[in-house]
Amino acid sequence: xxxxxxxxxxxxxxxxxxxxxxxxxxxxxxxxxxxxxxxxxxxxxxxxxxxxxxxxxxxxxxxxxxxxxxxxxxxxxxxxxxxxxxxxxxxxxxxxxxxxxxxxxxxxxxxxxxxxxxxxxxxxxxxxxxxxxxxxxxxxxxxxxxxxxxxxxxxxxxxxxxxxxxxxxxxxxxxxxxxxxxxxxxxxxxxxxxxxxxxxxxxxxxxxxxxxxxxxxxxxxxxxxxxxxxxxxxxxxxxxxxxxxxxxxxxxxxxxxxxxxxxxxxxxxxxxxxxxxxxxxxxxx
Numbered sequence: 001x002x003x004x005x006x007x008x009x010x011x012x013x014x015x016x017x018x019x020x021x022x023x024x025x026x027x028x029x030x031x032x033x034x035x036x037x038x039x040x041x042x043x044x045x046x047x048x049x050x051x052x053x054x055x056x057x058x059x060x061x062x063x064x065x066x067x068x069x070x071x072x073x074x075x076x077x078x079x080x081x082x083x084x085x086x087x088x089x090x091x092x093x094x095x096x097x098x099x100x101x102x103x104x105x106x107x108x109x110x111x112x113x114x115x116x117x118x119x120x121x122x123x124x125x126x127x128x129x130x131x132x133x134x135x136x137x138x139x140x141x142x143x144x145x146x147x148x149x150x151x152x153x154x155x156x157x158x159x160x161x162x163x164x165x166x167x168x169x170x171x172x173x174x175x176x177x178x179x180x181x182x183x184x185x186x187x188x189x190x191x192x193x194x195x196x197x198x199x200x201x202x203x204x205x206x207x208x209x210x211x212x213x214x215x216x217x218x219x220x221x222x223x224x225x226x227x228x229x230x231x232x233x234x235x236x237x238x239x240x241x242x243x244x245x246x247x248x249x250x251x252x253x254x255x256x257x258x259x260x261x262x263x264x265x266x267x268x269x270x271x272x273x274x275x276x277x278x279x280x281x282x283x284x285x
Contacts, residue, residue: 061129
C-alpha cells in the first residue's frame with residue numbers, strides 16, 4: 001500500500017489505473033478505524049480492482065462545542081489495518097490541502113431539507129460539512145464506486161441525494177452496520193463510554209428493535225412508537241435527542257401505508273453521543 005498526502009499524487013495514481021481499465025473503489029473515513037470500517041473495506045474490494053481509502057478528520061462537520069480537537073487520531077494503526085485489508089492507496093491529507101483558504105471560507109455544498117432534520121437539527125451545519133468534503137473527495141479521487149456504512153443512515157441518504165443532484169458519476173454502495181456481540185453498533189465514539197455506560201449502551205439497539213417489531217406487527221401509530229422509544233431510552237439512563245420513524249428512501253414522515261421504513265435515534269450517555277438505526281419492510285402495509 002502506498003500512502004500519499006497531496007491531491008496531485010492521488011490523481012496521478014488513480015488516473016493511471018483508470019487508463020489501464022481498472023475500476024476504482026473508494027472508502028472515505030475519519031480514521032481511528034475499527035471492525036466496522038473493515039467491513040466497508042471488504043465491500044469496496046468486491047466492487048473494484050483498485051481500492052483507495054482516505055483518512056481525514058474534517059473540521060467543517062464539527063460544531064463549535066463538538067470534539068474536533070479531541071477526535072481520536074491513530075494514523076499508524078489505521079495504516080496497518082488498511083494495508084492488511086488490501087488497500088492500494090491511502091490518502092491522508094492535511095487540512096490545508098483540502099481547505100487551502102480555511103474551512104470557514106471554503107465553498108460549500110448543501111442538500112436542502114435532508115441536511116436540517118434529525119441529526120441536522122441537533123448538529124447545525126454538520127451535513128453541510130459532510131456533503132462538502134465528500135464532494136471534494138469524489139472530485140479528487142474520481143472513484144467509480146464509493147462505500148458508506150448504514151449506521152450513519154442519514155449521511156447515506158444525504159450523499160445519495162447529493163450525488164444524484166450534482167450528476168456525479170459515482171455509484172454509492174451501502175454496507176450493513178457492524179455490531180458487537182451484545183448489539184452495540186461499532187463506533188469510534190464508543191471509547192468514550194465508561195465500563196458502566198458500556199453495559200447500558202446496548203439498550204439503544206434493543207429499543208430500536210422493539211419499535212421495529214411493533215411496526216412489522218402492523219402498528220401504524222408512529223407518534224406513539226416514537227414517544228415510547230424516547231421514554232424507554234430516558235428510563236434506561238440515556239439523554240435522547242430524537243427517536244424517529246421515517247421513510248427509508250427520503251427520511252420523510254411516513255404515511256400509514258408506507259412499507260420501507262427506518263427507525264433512527266441519537267442519544268447521549270455522559271460524553272458519548274451514540275447514533276443507530278434499524279431498517280424494516282412492513283409486510284402487507
